[in-house]
Each structure stands twice: as structure tokens, then as C-alpha cells.
Amino acid sequence: MPEEPTTKGERTQAEIMDSAHKLFLKNGFHGTSMRQIAEGAGIAVGGIYNHFDNKEEIFLAVLYAHHPINDMLPAMRAAQGNTIEIFVRDAAQRMVESIGNRPEFLNLIFIELVEFNGKHLTTLFEMIFPQVVEAAQRFLEGDDQLRDLPMPILVRAFIGLFFSYVMTEIMVGNQLPNDYRDKAFDYFVDIYLHGILKPVQS
């Protein structure tokens, strides 16, 4: 829940982060200059240093504010469904709607992995872990329909479902026939559900 910037200083800081965020997504960290960030924020380069010590601090602030789980968790929380199958389908649908059409939604993580060797991931994990645990509680409600699999595996595989879909979509998606693209995610969810649920005769 981001605070509404009120003072002039807070507004300038938000404009710096917005500018940096867009540029990082497009060009990466080392591909973005302080002058580009300043230009996008409508101030001079020197002005940035009243708000951030250096470029890396800007990246960290942007990473914590806009990492992908921020978009995935609200979708999971909003999901409805009396059975685990309906719940998973609804959660998946909401997630793909909120992030599916933004091919750059993982770029901040990629930058972190490549340009910082993942050194900030520990802190990031500690920030999001409690939220993921809370959202994962929903899985337990359909317990009797599930195969005997550890809960962390179920949750990890559910999140992995999106990486599975999004990564293959990024890499080969625009080359595939439309037949398979439109329904690909539905099939992925279907495979996941058949993978975690006890067999039923329907």
C-alpha cells in the first residue's frame, strides 16, 4: 500500500523512481545513466543525490517497490472457489490477467540476477515470505482433494507454473501458431491440476 506523496521532496523522489523503473525495464541497470533518470524525472543529475546516495540505491528502492510478487499476491488473495480446482483456476486466471500482457514484468529480477549476481535476493525473500505463506493458506482448504504432496512443493509448483508459462512464452511464444498460444496457459493449469489432485471419475 504505497503512501500518497505529499511533500515536494516525496513527490520528487517518486518521480525519480518512476523514471528509473521505466529505464531499468528497458535498458537494464548499467544500460541506464543517471542523466537519463534525471531527464525522465524532470530534474538535474545533481538533484537526484538529495534523495538517493547512488544509482544502486535507486535500483534497490525500485526493486522492493515493484518486484513481480507484488502483482501476483493480490491476484491470489482475491481468488474465489469452493473446491481447490476452481480456486486454482480462478487464482491462475487473475494472475495471468494482471501480469500476462507485460512481457517485462520479470525484468527487475533478471537485472538483479545478472547485474548484481542476486546479492539482494535474500533481503527480497525476507520481505515477501510472510505474504506468500499467508496467501498459501488457501490451498489447505481443499486438503482432501489433494494428492499426498508437501505444501511447500504445491505452492512452489504453483508459482513455478507462471515461470513455466511466461518464460516459454517470452522465448518462443511469438513464433508459435495462434492455436496453441491462446489456450496454452489453460492447458498448463490443467496439467498442474491433474498433477496435484487425486484422480476422479467425472
Add this chain to the structure above:
Amino acid sequence: MPEEPTTKGERTQAEIMDSAHKLFLKNGFHGTSMRQIAEGAGIAVGGIYNHFDNKEEIFLAVLYAHHPINDMLPAMRAAQGNTIEIFVRDAAQRMVESIGNRPEFLNLIFIELVEFNGKHLTTLFEMIFPQVVEAAQRFLEGDDQLRDLPMPILVRAFIGLFFSYVMTEIMVGNQLPNDYRDKAFDYFVDIYLHGILKPVQS
């Protein structure tokens, strides 16, 4: 199948690519300088330009020579198994053995996505597509055990299985209890198999 470098020029070119490859994995494209590459290759900056027109051409050569599918396809081709279940487990096991302990194995793709906005992915796809199709033929052999799912979906989901595992491993793997780490990939394969195979009573 890389040619063994024989002439002096070919050896120098290979040294430039080796040096660049290591640096790109560690620091990304814009985070790597031509002088670093030259130093690692044991030559001067100007000498690089006898072999490559510019820095981007070095990246392209490294990307085509070392993209992740190069490591995944031989593992798939070597896989054995009379049933699709045994085949998939063997293929998955070989793939995770060849790439599982190299957390940077996707970095070239991440660099391509972030620092080049994926503009070389079309060419990359055209290079690897025939090999993927060939390797995927193996799936057809266990046809009668499979649920009614389109072949491209099965193959895409199988490749996605690795992104699913590797991405979650990268992001939260070293934070999780060892209990779940060791067996996580086996569970992932198990969920995938239950997802694509017809139910059996065993």
C-alpha cells in the same frame, strides 16, 4: 559440435569469446567493458576488432554458442526408457544433472531479454527449433499412455518444467529447508507426469 580451433586467428577468437562469456555471465553486457574482455583474452583492446565488428557481435556469437538449449538437448537425446514415464524421468534427471548446479546457466537469456529487449530471440528460435522438434519425437512413442493433450503443449510444458524449477530455485531456493530442496525437482517431475498421463491403478 564446436570445431577445434587450429589457426592462430581461430584460437584468439575463441579466447575472446571465452573471456567475454565469463564476464557477461558475471556482469551483464553493459557491465562488461571491451578492455576487460581484452585483458581476459590476453590481447589489447584494438586487437578484438580484428575478430568482431563490435561488442554486440561478441555477445551474439557467445549467445549462439552457449545458449541453455545447447545443454538441454543432448540430455534429452540421451534419455532412455520404454514407457513415457521412465523416459521423462530419465530425460529430466539428465537435464538437471547437466544444468542444475550452474545457477548462471540462464544468464545469457536474461541479458538478451533485459539489455536487448529480446531482439535476437527470433534468430535464436530458428536455430534451435528443428533440434527441439527432433528431440520431441520421443514423446510420441508412449502415445497411448498420454491424456489427450496437443503435442506442442506437452513439449512446451516439459521445457517449462525446468524454468519452473530453476526460477523458483534461483529466487528462494537457498532460503528453503533442505528437506524440500533435495526432493523438489523429483516432486515437480511427478506432478508433471501425473498431469499428462492417463490415471492408472498401481
Add this chain to the structure above:
DNA sequence: CCTACCGATCGGTAGG
């Protein structure tokens, strides 16, 4: 004495 920002420039490095 503060926050916010400027024009100008620092020492080094970029691709070529």
C-alpha cells in the same frame, strides 16, 4: 540552518 536543486566540472572510461 533546512530542503531542493542548479550549472559546471571532477577523474575515468565507453566503443571505435
Add this chain to the structure above:
DNA sequence: CCTACCGATCGGTAGG
């Protein structure tokens, strides 16, 4: 394949 060097731009900081 090297030395030497270019136009420009890098991240960061000076005094006011």
C-alpha cells in the same frame, strides 16, 4: 595485433 588516441559520455560531487 599494438600504441595511441578520438568524441562522447559515465557516475558522482563541487560551491552557491
